[in-house]
Amino acid sequence: MAYDVTIIGAGHNGLVTAAYLAKSGLKTLVLERREVVGGGAELDHVTGPFSQQIATDLNLKIEFITPKVRVLALSDDGRSICIYNNDVESTVKEIEKISAKDAKIYPEFVESFSRIGRVLAPLLSMTPPSIDQPAKSDVWQLGKVGLAFRKLGKKDEYRLLRWGPMAVADLVNEWFETELLRATVASRGIHGAFAGPWSAGTSLGLLWQAALDGSAIGPSTSVKGGMGALAKALADAATSAGAEIRTAAEVVRIEDGKVILRNGEAIEARAVVSNADPHTTFLKLVDPVELDPNFLSKMRNYRAQGTVAKINLTLSGLPEFRGVDDPAKLSGRIHIGPEIDYLERAFDASKYGEFSREPYLDIAMRAPNVMSIHVQFAPYKLREGDWDTRGEEFANVVIDRLSVYAPNLRDLIVAAQVITPRDLEETYGLSGGHIHHGEQSLDQFFTFRPLIGWAQYRTPLKRLYLCGAGTHPGGGITGLPGANAAREIARDFKAGKV
Ligand SMILES: Cc1cc2nc3c(=O)[nH]c(=O)nc-3n(C[C@H](O)[C@H](O)[C@H](O)COP(=O)(O)OP(=O)(O)OC[C@H]3O[C@@H](n4cnc5c(N)ncnc54)[C@H](O)[C@@H]3O)c2cc1C
Numbered sequence: 178m179a180y181d182v183t184i185i186g187a188g189h190n191g192l193v194t195a196a197y198l199a200k201s202g203l204k205t206l207v208l209e210r211r212e213v214v215g216g217g218a219e220l221d222h223v224t225g226p227f228s229q230q231i232a233t234d235l236n237l238k239i240e241f242i243t244p245k246v247r248v249l250a251l252s253d254d255g256r257s258i259c260i261y262n263n264d265v266e267s268t269v270k271e272i273e274k275i276s277a278k279d280a281k282i283y284p285e286f287v288e289s290f291s292r293i294g295r296v297l298a299p300l301l302s303m304t305p306p307s308i309d310q311p312a313k314s315d316v317w318q319l320g321k322v323g324l325a326f327r328k329l330g331k332k333d334e335y336r337l338l339r340w341g342p343m344a345v346a347d348l349v350n351e352w353f354e355t356e357l358l359r360a361t362v363a364s365r366g367i368h369g370a371f372a373g374p375w376s377a378g379t380s381l382g383l384l385w386q387a388a389l390d391g392s393a394i395g396p397s398t399s400v401k402g403g404m405g406a407l408a409k410a411l412a413d414a415a416t417s418a419g420a421e422i423r424t425a426a427e428v429v430r431i432e433d434g435k436v437i438l439r440n441g442e443a444i445e446a447r448a449v450v451s452n453a454d455p456h457t458t459f460l461k462l463v464d465p466v467e468l469d470p471n472f473l474s475k476m477r478n479y480r481a482q483g484t485v486a487k488i489n490l491t492l493s494g495l496p497e498f499r500g501v502d503d504p505a506k507l508s509g510r511i512h513i514g515p516e517i518d519y520l521e522r523a524f525d526a527s528k529y530g531e532f533s534r535e536p537y538l539d540i541a542m543r544a545p546n547v548m549s550i551h552v553q554f555a556p557y558k559l560r561e562g563d564w565d566t567r568g569e570e571f572a573n574v575v576i577d578r579l580s581v582y583a584p585n586l587r588d589l590i591v592a593a594q595v596i597t598p599r600d601l602e603e604t605y606g607l608s609g610g611h612i613h614h615g616e617q618s619l620d621q622f623f624t625f626r627p628l629i630g631w632a633q634y635r636t637p638l639k640r641l642y643l644c645g646a647g648t649h650p651g652g653g654i655t656g657l658p659g660a661n662a663a664r665e666i667a668r669d670f671k672a673g674k675v
Contacts, residue, residue: 178445179205179444180204180444180447181205181670182198183376184205184207185451185453186216186451186645187215187422187424187591190644190646190653190658192207192414193231193235194660195422195524197235197659197663197667199368199418199420205420208418208423208424208426208427211605212424214424215407217601218408220549222541223263224399224654225655226241226396226654227388227407228657230660231659237410237414238410239402239410241399241401245264246263246397246506247392247395248260248510248512249508250513251512251513252357253581253582257357257506258361264625275355276358280332289333290393293333295325296322296325297337298389300623300650302657304632304661305626306319306455306634307624307630307632340380341380342619343378343380344374345367346359346362347380348383349374349517350517356516360517366383367520367524368553369612370617373523379422382616399657403543427439431451432467434447447670450536450593451644453645454607454608455479456479457608458636459472459636460476460608468637469637470500472637475628479627484557485601486555487549487552488595489547490590491547492546493591494546496548507542508622509541511538514536519537523554523602527553531556531561531566532554536576537553539553550575555571555598557609562665564597565597570589571595613647615627627647627648628651633665634665642665642666644663645658646656646658648662
């Protein structure tokens with residue numbers, strides 16, 4: 178057999194898996210349907226952040242940039258709050274402009290999430306334990322997390338237990354009185370999700386973000402040279418370890434260790450690893466007769482209906498945002514979604530198959546003068562018309578909304594690129610247009626991701642594994658699903674199971 182492993186997809190997780198497996202001595206081939214590598218990462222304006230451990234292990238030639246500002250939150254009345262990275266004092270001064278009470282409690286909010294994040298962090302790089310047959314190592318790992326939990330102290334212990342299932346709106350209402358601050362913090366819980374701030378379980382997003390980088394608030398770390406530089410560094414790491422990468426090589430069928438490409442070519446390996454999302458993998462690439470009907474039915478019910486669209490505006494200059502006194506405050510993300518109810522109403526529209534007239538926008542200014550806009554809510558399925566005919570109308574809604582905050586924006590637009598949920602599916606291979614390969618809700622999380630019983634990167638097909646964002650610990654540019662999957666696959670090879 179020419180290869181030990183074929184990996185379907187050169188998204189950042191597929192490349193991480195390839196690099197680790199090739200380093201461990203396995204002959205690895207990556208097959209990517211697009212002409213370029215990196216997958217969805219090219220649409221992103223920040224990293225998850227990417228795991229420092231993986232960057233070190235793979236000796237990545239890359240520089241991460243964490244700007245002073247984490248997020249600048251704008252309000253319709255021209256007020257704003259700037260939240261800084263690792264600078265509580267400056268953030269408190271900003272919040273004081275609006276609420277002395279919120280400014281006073283903010284340091285405790287930061288410290289509590291940071292302590293809780295440290296307890297949860299080891300879960301990110303572990304394989305979720307099997308519910309039916311937990312291994313000794315699972316019990317040991319979870320025991321260590323349990324011990325750290327006991328050291329948190331009663332107050333944080335109770336908080337952690339209570340927060341997970343809560344609606345994020347309730348959580349932020351308990352901490353803060355200012356709507357702008359509440360909505361900015363809460364937005365992490367609904368980012369990329371088919372959920373509004375009043376949906377149960379949305380606090381989970383804040384806990385997960387704290388596990389990733391110690392803060393509950395969405396990150397602003399990017400990559401020097403853009404996400405393309407990260408994809409290139411990962412591809413270089415994989416190829417210099419001996420992996421082969423083929424682009425324009427779409428897999429159309431997986432058959433017991435064999436993959437069939439669109440051109441009819443068949444490639445056999447001891448194992449196949451799919452970086453494609455779970456719906457693509459099991460509902461499009463595997464013949465349904467190969468799967469147990471129970472598994473198939475659960476997979477069909479795996480929730481992966483996208484709600485995000487992306488707009489990139491090329492501008493002739495930096496827009497002037499009302500009430501923003503210092504352009505340096507635009508160095509992180511810009512949040513538009515000033516109230517909890519605003520965010521909930523934005524979600525309401527998508528529930529009924531319509532895009533929001535007043536959407537939640539998460540923006541980053543990227544050189545040279547590109548405004549990268551993540552738009553929620555834009556449902557994959559529209560009740561009236563379709564994305565081919567309504568793209569321009571949608572872009573105008575977003576630009577009109579933005580103009581409330583940056584009145585000179587329209588005059589600066591040189592070009593606009595609109596990427597709808599349909600484009601996410603057709604061009605980027607994201608089934609249902611879901612940016613995280615499936616909802617990251619309590620029922621599709623950790624030991625349940627993608628499905629209960631199948632959270633260890635293995636699948637009901639003995640020679641097929643998963644390594645993408647549809648596995649633990651989920652979406653975002655972290656590299657963690659890819660690294661965790663590689664560990665399990667290498668273990669099976671070592672044990673002679675494949
Ligand atoms: C619009 C948008 C904005 C986002 N913003 C951010 C952000 O700012 N920060 C952040 O951290 N995350 C963001 N995300 C999420 C992030 O991009 C994903 O979580 C991440 O890309 C998942 O990586 P992955 O490697 O698991 O999968 P993907 O990046 O989806 O890669 C899967 C790869 O498999 C390939 N593939 C699929 N099917 C086949 C096939 N049949 N044959 C061969 N190849 C195939 C695809 O072409 C793709 O290259 C965003 C996502 C989107 C869509």
